[in-house]
Amino acid sequence: MTTMDCDEIRTMLAGYADGELAALEQEAVEAHLAHCGPCRALLADQKRVQRVLESYTPPPVPAERWGAMSRHLAGELAGREHADLVTQHRLDSLDDLEDESPSEGRKTREPGTEAPGQARSAMAHALAGNVTARSRGRLEKLTLRGAARRPRFAWVAHAVGAIAAAVLIAVGITTVLRTTDFGLAPDALATQADVTIHDVEMLDPDYSVIVYAGGKKDLAFMWVEPVESPN
Amino acid sequence: MDGAKEQSARPAPDKRAEVGEAARDAEAQRDRALVRRLQDGDSGALDDLFRRHREAAYRIAYRLLGNAEDALDCVQESFIHVLRGIGSFRGQSSFKTWLFRIVTHAALDWRRCRAVRSSASLDAESSPEPEAAGERRRSPTADADAADLKEAIDKALMNVSEKNRVALVLYALEGMSYQEVAEALGISVGTVMSRIFNARQRLRELLASEIG
Numbered sequence: 001m002t003t004m005d006c007d008e009i010r011t012m013l014a015g016y017a018d019g020e021l022a023a024l025e026q027e028a029v030e031a032h033l034a035h036c037g038p039c040r041a042l043l044a045d046q047k048r049v050q051r052v053l054e055s056y057t058p059p060p061v062p063a064e065r066w067g068a069m070s071r072h073l074a075g076e077l078a079g080r081e082h083a084d085l086v087t088q089h090r091l092d093s094l095d096d097l098e099d100e101s102p103s104e105g106r107k108t109r110e111p112g113t114e115a116p117g118q119a120r121s122a123m124a125h126a127l128a129g130n131v132t133a134r135s136r137g138r139l140e141k142l143t144l145r146g147a148a149r150r151p152r153f154a155w156v157a158h159a160v161g162a163i164a165a166a167v168l169i170a171v172g173i174t175t176v177l178r179t180t181d182f183g184l185a186p187d188a189l190a191t192q193a194d195v196t197i198h199d200v201e202m203l204d205p206d207y208s209v210i211v212y213a214g215g216k217k218d219l220a221f222m223w224v225e226p227v228e229s230p231n
Numbered sequence: 232m233d234g235a236k237e238q239s240a241r242p243a244p245d246k247r248a249e250v251g252e253a254a255r256d257a258e259a260q261r262d263r264a265l266v267r268r269l270q271d272g273d274s275g276a277l278d279d280l281f282r283r284h285r286e287a288a289y290r291i292a293y294r295l296l297g298n299a300e301d302a303l304d305c306v307q308e309s310f311i312h313v314l315r316g317i318g319s320f321r322g323q324s325s326f327k328t329w330l331f332r333i334v335t336h337a338a339l340d341w342r343r344c345r346a347v348r349s350s351a352s353l354d355a356e357s358s359p360e361p362e363a364a365g366e367r368r369r370s371p372t373a374d375a376d377a378a379d380l381k382e383a384i385d386k387a388l389m390n391v392s393e394k395n396r397v398a399l400v401l402y403a404l405e406g407m408s409y410q411e412v413a414e415a416l417g418i419s420v421g422t423v424m425s426r427i428f429n430a431r432q433r434l435r436e437l438l439a440s441e442i443g
Contacts, residue, residue, distance in 0.1 A: 010428065011421070011424065011425055011428070012424065013428055014424050014425075014427040014428035014431065015409065015424040018402070018403075018409070018427070020408070020409045020420075020424065042432070045431065045432065045435045046428065046431050046432075048435070048442060048443075049431040049434045049435050049438070049442070050403055050431065052380075052384065052434075052438065052441075052442050053384070053399075053403050053404055053434075054403075054404075056380075056381060056384050056404075057290070058289065058290055058293035058294065058299065058302070059293075059299050061286075061289060061299075061303065065303065066285060069281075069285075069303070069306070069307050069310075070278060070281055070282075072307060073277060073278075073281060073307070073310050073311065073314065074274055074277065074278070076311055076314055077272075077274050077277055077314055078274070080314065
């Protein structure tokens with residue numbers, strides 16, 4: 001067995017005092033201690049401090065304090081279980097919808113309404129760490145489906161955009177018409193892009209006009225020019 | 232009081248060898264069963280786990296904080312943390328090791344926050360004042376010698392470096408093995424041994440007048 005110096009032995013002295021060394025290490029320490037007074041003194045210090053610590057206990061906690069804490073934790077658990085139940089209910093509701101045939105699904109709800117809302121709610125719950133692994137897998141599926149679904153009012157946004165474009169075109173054309181001879185062909189007074197001006201009607205001498213415009217399938221569009229002051 | 236019963240039921244450190252691996256395995260097995268029940272939403276399992284480990288959690292927190300009220304708040308916070316994480320707890324370490332790691336981190340965070348609050352407060356005291364649970368000042372009728380030694384130990388522990396104190400508290404005061412302390416702290420067994428040695432030597436210096 002190789003002999004160890006004091007520094008090496010001291011790295012193991014606590015383990016020796018606590019009986020945590022392997023047999024070979026223990027033998028090495030004992031061999032060193034047999035002829036080293038300072039290390040024996042250190043070992044005695046380790047054991048003395050340990051004995052003092054073992055006799056030391058924190059102040060006892062009153063039973064009612066533990067009881068109050070236990071009730072608080074039970075309340076925490078109940079709150080989390082309630083949240084889980086709500087999430088589970090929502091997921092189960094969504095499953096019910098998923099189980100319906102596509103045509104039945106369309107009959108019972110408008111496209112892109114409940115499901116994305118449920119997915120968002122459930123995902124928020126998942127972020128709070130309240131759902132099971134099974135639920136998480138379903139949530140991932142829901143989120144992907146929700147992301148792929150068209151926004152609810154996409155057609156409205158498109159319609160508004162088209163109208164705004166028509167208004168801009170009509171304003172420009174009306175400005176031209178105000179300084180133009182109105183004796184042009186009645187069905188196509190002017191054309192820009194794919195919007196056709198079908199008719200222009202003067203309402204009064206103060207240049208209030210109505211422009212009938214639009215594409216092939218669009219309804220006629222009305223534009224009323226603001227009345228200008230005489231001067 | 233069931234707390235006192237739990238304290239007396241805990242094996243004394245000098246009888247640690249008698250407890251043996253079989254008893255530890257049985258305790259760990261019992262914890263695993265309770266964890267599974269809690270993961271299934273059994274509130275009774277939470278209460279059982281709380282009763283089994285609250286005293287040990289309190290002792291760790293108290294010895295790291297030196298203050299009973301803070302230690303109790305820390306214990307409550309730790310068990311709430313357990314509730315939040317129990318769904319993802321896979322049992323790679325024992326529940327006890329996992330809990331003690333949570334308590335240790337919570338206590339150290341608590342201590343750092345308290346240090347910040349103290350430095351920001353004009354009325355803050357320069358060092359933590361050990362105190363009994365449920366009261367802010369020690370009873371003047373308490374046994375003088377025991378109280379003096381206890382207070383000396385409290386103050387001495389607070390003057391041991393944080394990393395050494397944590398290792399010593401978990402091993403020497405809570406009966407964890409070196410291996411369990413190493414797992415709880417994410418360090419090697421050799422480092423645990425070194426930290427415990429240094430913590431005891433530091434305490435030996437600080438308590439020289441009390442323990443001779």
